[in-house]
Amino acid sequence: MLAEIITIGDELLIGQVIDTNSAFIAQTLNNIGASIYQITSVQDDRAHILQAFKDAESRVDIIIITGGLGPTKDDITKKTIAEYFNDTLVRDVAVTKNIEEIWKKYVRQTLLQINKDQALVPSKATVLMNELGTAPGMWLEKEEKTFVSLPGVPFEMKKLLVSKVIPKLKEKYQFPFILHKTLLTYGLGESTVAKRIEAWEDALPENIRLAYLPRLGSVRLRLSSKGFNPEEVQKNINDQIQKVLPLIEDAFVGFEDEAKSLEMLIANRLTQSGKTLAIAESCTGGDLAEQFTSNAGASAYFNGGVVTYATASKTKVLGVPKELIEKHSVVSAEVVEAMAKSVRDLFNSDYGVATTGNAGPSKGDSDADVGTVFIAIASKDSIVSQSFMLGSARKRVIKKAVNKALEMLEKEILKN
């Protein structure tokens, strides 16, 4: 079963907005066994939108459309959908009621005409009620083909897709079972991984697809297979995983469906063992703490952290001796180890993590080259630290340092 995604909006074509909706839609449809054939972003332009609809309809069964459904005048999506279906816009009573309720509850201002007009929908459309916003979802059919139009606001789109669109698609079509299993590895380069698993990869059966997904300091290996017998698909994938795991054992940290990322893997481990964590950041500036706190349940294991950006604050807040900083410089193994121990104790935690370095672009409070980063992990009775040269692009230095810190922390946790 094939689907396409069409995202509409000038803001995408001038690059002012990154299209995050498509990845979510693709993932969600993939999970029910629909393959996305193509993703197309087009302008807020009637003729262009009509052409994109026509092209997609000629290739696939399911067309998911997002964007351009705000209350303002740059919205032409709805009119164009009506035109494509030789239809006219009519006012939907239930949508009108929903808009009025949302307005009463959250906005507490007079309802404007442009908001009222969000209740206009093509007469042939089945309305998918949007409980989180004023722009309704719409479901339209053309023989066996289905067009679904969703609001562009990500959290409204997501709710509608998951709660309304997926069940309706499952009712109408029969989907195969698709399984993706992604192995997370840290510390090896893409070509080193490729070299190690070459013989295994060459012997992979036709019905299993392998993809390399490199990220900073990490390579993800994705195995995919599909079929109408879930047990068989599952078995085929598992058999291959049993074969490949020994080849990359030292770099393998977990599966992506267990934990989306290394920080979530660490979060799970800490929560299960009842251990706690505190973080002292200099060059990573809060980014490391945020990796944990952005996920629900962080309060179970994350006691807190400090961002001691200025050198003076390392002494004042963390109590790192001024003499130690003067002797070894603020970017040093001695200082990062003192920071890790101090933050561990300050927050009464089992683990203390610290970073200090120079993310650039210019030299800071030390003579360290741009890209130099020291990271330390203080456990209950031991401390490890390491230094890295992480290049010269600021955001990449920070991101890489965060990844390295996670990698080191994971190793320490596994030791205990």
Next chain:
Amino acid sequence: MLAEIITIGDELLIGQVIDTNSAFIAQTLNNIGASIYQITSVQDDRAHILQAFKDAESRVDIIIITGGLGPTKDDITKKTIAEYFNDTLVRDVAVTKNIEEIWKKYVRQTLLQINKDQALVPSKATVLMNELGTAPGMWLEKEEKTFVSLPGVPFEMKKLLVSKVIPKLKEKYQFPFILHKTLLTYGLGESTVAKRIEAWEDALPENIRLAYLPRLGSVRLRLSSKGFNPEEVQKNINDQIQKVLPLIEDAFVGFEDEAKSLEMLIANRLTQSGKTLAIAESCTGGDLAEQFTSNAGASAYFNGGVVTYATASKTKVLGVPKELIEKHSVVSAEVVEAMAKSVRDLFNSDYGVATTGNAGPSKGDSDADVGTVFIAIASKDSIVSQSFMLGSARKRVIKKAVNKALEMLEKEILKN
């Protein structure tokens, strides 16, 4: 002058990776006056890639291709490009040398065959040397049409695009001048903004385009115009800005080309006035600090911060009296104000910002409803605090709280 972007990779179509390259490419091309007609994401599939090339070539002059240029076996982009141009792959001497140098400098392991083969390029291609990685960029021409293939790794792609592709495009084509000017507003809803500027919008001349770009708690208004006379385009846009500004004066905080965001606007103001900032975060968990530290130059004004996630750490690290927390609860105006003052003093700063609240999904160390957030700004001699109800979706609560804190901070800075 029209262009299209084609991104290649199964990982995009199954939604495992968000396509951030397209927005960067679109933005960069737009800046030199090339309009992006369409962005298309296709699978790692020979026939599909060939079809996408053909379709794009029939519509536009410039086709930018990214993705699928890693050293591993899921790469079929290069072979397909050669096929499209009836060409064969040949080994490029300069690329081979570049790969060997990068290997020697960064990898320090034996060069593998798959890496050596990254030097294979279509014989008709002009190589765009990639100094940051092993996959070369390629420039191919077909009559007046241009195909450019770039590596999928974002920072390699960006460097090649800016330093090699743009100059070559400017040499080959004549571009009009495009100007976008984006007004940042905070605090008003999209339809309220629309209502206020309705008469102005209706009277906009044909050659000026307006788009609404809503974000959490903020609406951006983008005015665009193009032409071959830069002064005229500039004047047309400025005239309209003079007219619209008085209508949204209370919500307007700046232009996006001066500062990409409110945090950068604040950063500029603080740096210029020599004032400093410290942040104490509870529910925002480091996200607020990271808004500042992710940008270069943060050390000029950002002294540091603490993430006091656990209640006990608010007392231990920030010295917020235990009795105050017991009396008013940890999510209260009294506690957030104490946090703001304390962090300001702890880091010897001019401003102290603090957040405390419950981002959900479950209740934390207080009885506060999920979504309740208190924010305080401590200036040199005064302190303000405010409470908000920010919904129930964790990541949105955090994001909204960060925005509200920035908004409040901006107001305090403007007072002084």
